[in-house]
Amino acid sequence: xxxxxxxxxxxxxxxxxxxxxxxxxxxxxxxxxxxxxxxxxxxxxxxxxxxxxxxxxxxxxxxxxxxxxxxxxxxxxxxxxxxxxxxxxxxxxxxxxxxxxxxxxxxxxxxxxxxxxxxxxxxxxxxxxxxxxxxxxxxxxxxxxxxxxxxxxxxxxxxxxxxxxxxxxxxxxxxxxxxxxxxxxxxxxxxxxxxxxxxxxxxxxxxxxxxxxxxxxxxxxxxxxxxxxxxxxxxxxxxxxxxxxxxxxxxxxxxxxxxxxxxxxxxxxxxxxxxxxxxxxxxxxxxxxxxxxxxxxxxxxxxxxxxxxxxxxxxxxxxxxxxxxxxxxxxxxxxxxxxxxxxxxxxxxxxxxxxxxxxxxxxxxxxxxxxxxxxxxxxxxxxxxxxxxxxxxxxxxxxxxxxxxxxxxxxxxxxxxxxxxxxxxxxxxxxxxxxxxxxxxxxxxxxxxxxxxxxxxxxxxxxxxxxxxxxxxxxxxxxxxxx
Amino acid sequence: xxxxxxxxxxxxxxxxxxxxxxxxxxxxxxxxxxxxxxxxxxxxxxxxxxxxxxxxxxxxxxxxxxxxxxxxxxxxxxxxxxxxxxxxxxxxxxxxxxxxxxxxxxxxxxxxxxxxxxxxxxxxxxxxxxxxxxxxxxxxxxxxxxxxxxxxxxxxxxxxxxxxxxxxxxxxxxxxxxxxxxxxxxxxxxxxxxxxxxxxxxxxxxxxxxxxxxxxxxxxxxxxxxxxxxxxxxxxxxxxxxxxxx
Numbered sequence: 001x002x003x004x005x006x007x008x009x010x011x012x013x014x015x016x017x018x019x020x021x022x023x024x025x026x027x028x029x030x031x032x033x034x035x036x037x038x039x040x041x042x043x044x045x046x047x048x049x050x051x052x053x054x055x056x057x058x059x060x061x062x063x064x065x066x067x068x069x070x071x072x073x074x075x076x077x078x079x080x081x082x083x084x085x086x087x088x089x090x091x092x093x094x095x096x097x098x099x100x101x102x103x104x105x106x107x108x109x110x111x112x113x114x115x116x117x118x119x120x121x122x123x124x125x126x127x128x129x130x131x132x133x134x135x136x137x138x139x140x141x142x143x144x145x146x147x148x149x150x151x152x153x154x155x156x157x158x159x160x161x162x163x164x165x166x167x168x169x170x171x172x173x174x175x176x177x178x179x180x181x182x183x184x185x186x187x188x189x190x191x192x193x194x195x196x197x198x199x200x201x202x203x204x205x206x207x208x209x210x211x212x213x214x215x216x217x218x219x220x221x222x223x224x225x226x227x228x229x230x231x232x233x234x235x236x237x238x239x240x241x242x243x244x245x246x247x248x249x250x251x252x253x254x255x256x257x258x259x260x261x262x263x264x265x266x267x268x269x270x271x272x273x274x275x276x277x278x279x280x281x282x283x284x285x286x287x288x289x290x291x292x293x294x295x296x297x298x299x300x301x302x303x304x305x306x307x308x309x310x311x312x313x314x315x316x317x318x319x320x321x322x323x324x325x326x327x328x329x330x331x332x333x334x335x336x337x338x339x340x341x342x343x344x345x346x347x348x349x350x351x352x353x354x355x356x357x358x359x360x361x362x363x364x365x366x367x368x369x370x371x372x373x374x375x376x377x378x379x380x381x382x383x384x385x386x387x388x389x390x391x392x393x394x395x396x397x398x399x400x401x402x403x404x405x406x407x408x409x410x411x412x413x414x415x416x417x418x419x420x421x422x423x424x425x426x427x428x429x430x431x432x433x434x435x436x437x438x439x440x441x442x443x444x445x446x447x448x449x450x451x452x453x454x455x456x457x458x459x460x461x462x463x464x465x466x467x468x469x470x471x472x473x474x475x476x477x478x479x480x481x482x483x
Numbered sequence: 484x485x486x487x488x489x490x491x492x493x494x495x496x497x498x499x500x501x502x503x504x505x506x507x508x509x510x511x512x513x514x515x516x517x518x519x520x521x522x523x524x525x526x527x528x529x530x531x532x533x534x535x536x537x538x539x540x541x542x543x544x545x546x547x548x549x550x551x552x553x554x555x556x557x558x559x560x561x562x563x564x565x566x567x568x569x570x571x572x573x574x575x576x577x578x579x580x581x582x583x584x585x586x587x588x589x590x591x592x593x594x595x596x597x598x599x600x601x602x603x604x605x606x607x608x609x610x611x612x613x614x615x616x617x618x619x620x621x622x623x624x625x626x627x628x629x630x631x632x633x634x635x636x637x638x639x640x641x642x643x644x645x646x647x648x649x650x651x652x653x654x655x656x657x658x659x660x661x662x663x664x665x666x667x668x669x670x671x672x673x674x675x676x677x678x679x680x681x682x683x684x685x686x687x688x689x690x691x692x693x694x695x696x697x698x699x700x701x702x703x704x705x706x707x708x709x710x711x712x713x714x715x716x717x718x719x720x721x722x723x724x725x726x727x728x729x
Contacts, residue, residue, distance in 0.1 A: 431573045438533055438569075439583070439643065440561040440590035449586070453577030453626065 020245025033082040059177040059187035066181040072344035088134040088216035152197040159195035174257040190224035198233040220251040229264035262297025274310035281340025284312025291318035295327035303330035319348035322356035337370030346376035351384040360391040366402035373405040380412040448475040492543030503707035519704035562594040566649035568640040634665030641672035658692040670695035
């Protein structure tokens with residue numbers, strides 16, 4: 001790499017994570033550590049029915065017996081589960097505020113600063129937002145308009161109260177709590193997240209979105225999201241995440257379950273920008289996320305799109321179980337790691353039904369001293385006649401201290417299935433940079449242009465409202481690498 | 484004003500001397516051609532004028548529009564009107580020409596303290612220029628140089644030149660590997676574009692291109708310096724008896 005490139009990358013290093021501020025607010029927390037009392041505390045705070053508490057306790061017992069999964073290409077000290085707060089809510093949040101006048105202005109200001117206005121006059125056009133602050137949902141916009149269509153969009157805590165039958169039926173149905181230790185942990189201590197139900201044949205007219213913010217120190221966030229698209233319905237959902245800049249690591253262990261019934265379609269997009277740690281690898285969020293979608297009916301479709309730029313550690317494999325005949329699963333991913341970030345991310349496509357199809361497009365960009373791994377599994381089960389999969393994994397390396405790894409597993413038990421896999425690894429090309437600069441673009445503009453071009457195939461899958469935001473984020477995330 | 488004056492320029496790459504006390508003066512509105520065998524230092528000259536950091540300038544001076552060019556980096560030179568039509572234009576997958584060239588022209592306008600072009604007026608300009616050159620509008624929708632044939636890449640270079648309207652264009656063996664049709668587009672592009680303000684340096688191995696363009700001066704280059712200068716008849720001599728006489 002020539003000196004000019006190193007200089008540019010060093011310049012990026014000077015810039016800082018711009019969502020790293022802390023909101024100064026009194027919060028309500030139980031004692032540190034995890035035991036049955038912690039779970040009872042959370043359940044009581046949320047005024048949960050008995051069945052919910054016993055489900056949680058049951059999951060906790062499972063968790064106690066499970067070791068952390070250790071097969072990922074990640075290196076981090078053991079997590080001390082007794083040194084974490086499992087619940088944190090701004091004081092006075094026993095009940096979700098009925099409207100914004102009951103919400104502490106500091107919270108509203110926080111979301112304004114993050115570019116997510118909650119006040120009615122200022123809400124984002126065409127996007128309904130559920131704002132989750134540490135362990136509680138602060139506000140949900142456009143709620144009444146959606147209710148008129150029969151669409152339920154609320155926090156999961158509210159859903160437990162108002163739609164217990166749906167929660168009972170579907171919670172844990174796609175991700176069994178005993179799947180692995182992080183899913184068991186989340187099931188035991190989950191605090192808030194979103195709940196969506198789209199009734200039969202309803203096409204949700206606006207984007208639904210949840211914005212997760214971690215604020216309190218030494219606190220884990222355990223988000224739980226459940227989306228059900230009934231027959232013939234459609235929904236597009238987006239989640240965004242940020243956290244303050246701190247030099248200790250924080251844990252985020254989320255579970256997201258999607259269920260698409262016959263002819264239904266769910267599009268789920270994530271823009272993950274948790275605090276990634278500083279340029280020396282100090283601090284940052286440990287992001288252990290389980291996301292799984294079930295295509296439970298004929299012709300159903302689930303597509304995951306993710307732009308992963310934050311977190312010190314990302315461990316995440318949004319997956320699809322293609323049970324219904326002709327169902328479709330898609331996974332589009334951009335993962336950027338910089339400085340000392342580590343990402344082990346990918347997807348699992350399980351083909352059960354006939355003529356099921358899946359498509360995987362993964363773009364990994366590594367800078368600085370980071371490690372970026374794509375890990376994927378495509379399974380074609382015995383009865384999945386004429387199932388098809390196409391996988392494309394491309395890695396781009398910027399600098400010479402980072403690593404890119406591609407680990408695809410393919411397991412086919414049906415002779416009529418067609419599985420294709422393409423992979424490439426390249427270094428950012430000095431010739432491309434020279435060409436752009438010869439046309440008058442600065443070094444930074446050139447790097448950002450080339451990387452955005454590399455990610456294009458994925459970014460164009462994002463809802464329009466967020467595509468521009470994501471492009472900017474991609475450019476910002478190129479900060480902090482010293483070539 | 485001195486438009487371009489290269490004075491006793493010596494350049495090396497990885498310790499090997501490529502240009503050796505090289506001298507050349509180009510005035511505004513002139514077309515100069517440099518011919519020479521492989522390894523004579525022609526492409527090095529183009530790269531040094533562009534500011535490519537892989538080349539080390541050991542001594543000498545380059546004055547361009549009364550400014551010391553060696554004080555400026557690649558993009559600063561480009562913003563001041565230096566354009567290279569590359570021998571092998573590089574592919575940039577996923578990046579379309581419209582935003583790319585818009586950023587490019589705006590970097591220049593910004594440098595000149597002129598208002599930048601918005602998306603709409605730029606798109607109009609680009610379409611008009613493409614039409615003038617007979618370039619299919621389909622081509623404007625593709626990623627830069629990606630999957631293009633050699634000829635298409637060169638046409639794209641000419642299109643970029645005519646949009647950016649540089650004062651000094653360097654053709655780095657643009658004619659190599661061109662079919663008759665592409666050669667025609669390239670030469671027409673140059674001929675339509677040349678005027679009293681714009682100067683050209685055409686680096687080539689063959690005489691063919693020069694027959695269409697009619698340069699004001701032709702130079703023969705060997706071992707890192709110009710060994711003979713003359714008019715177009717010099718190119719004819721090369722065509723007949725090669726470089727061994729120089």
